[in-house]
Amino acid sequence: MDVWKLWPRCPREIGFGPQSGELSIHTSDLQLTLIFRMYPEKETYGAWPRSGEIDIALARGNDAASYNNGRDTVSSALHWGTSVDQDQSSRTSGKLTLRRQDLSVGFHTYGIEWSETHLFTWIDDRVYQMTSTGFGPSWGGNMYQRGGFPDMWSNGQL
Numbered sequence: 001m002d003v004w005k006l007w008p009r010c011p012r013e014i015g016f017g018p019q020s021g022e023l024s025i026h027t028s029d030l031q032l033t034l035i036f037r038m039y040p041e042k043e044t045y046g047a048w049p050r051s052g053e054i055d056i057a058l059a060r061g062n063d064a065a066s067y068n069n070g071r072d073t074v075s076s077a078l079h080w081g082t083s084v085d086q087d088q089s090s091r092t093s094g095k096l097t098l099r100r101q102d103l104s105v106g107f108h109t110y111g112i113e114w115s116e117t118h119l120f121t122w123i124d125d126r127v128y129q130m131t132s133t134g135f136g137p138s139w140g141g142n143m144y145q146r147g148g149f150p151d152m153w154s155n156g157q158l
Helices: 009-014
Strands: 017-023 033-038 053-060 073-079 093-097 108-114 118-123 125-134
Touching (some): 017 033, 053 118, 073 118, 073 125
Antiparallel strands (some): 017 108, 073 093, 093 125, 118 125
């Protein structure tokens, strides 16, 4: 996945490094979900998930005592793959549960930081990291090599 091609404005106009936004989760038992995500400007590699998606933060408004992954949990994922049924976000996702805390109380800062070698997401303080994904040979190669996909360029599938 080429960050420069998918999100040309972010690295070029804003620059690599931390970016964040302050959001609030509203209390609800209706399975309402806060989703703070980024889609690429163009589908450079094809339809979702080929061109990727970054879920910076996903959080639910449900009571944590009654529901798994309620208001005390936030998650993040990098979606990528060759087709909808081959989305590899499970390889590049994570969640953070802050026990005895209710994320719907007040605003929280959700952020993303990326460089040419890594991407990670965080809440309130970079210490509370949700995901960390590296790029390049030391992390298993490019995303298609990491996913174990066949060489689609040589067999004419793409």
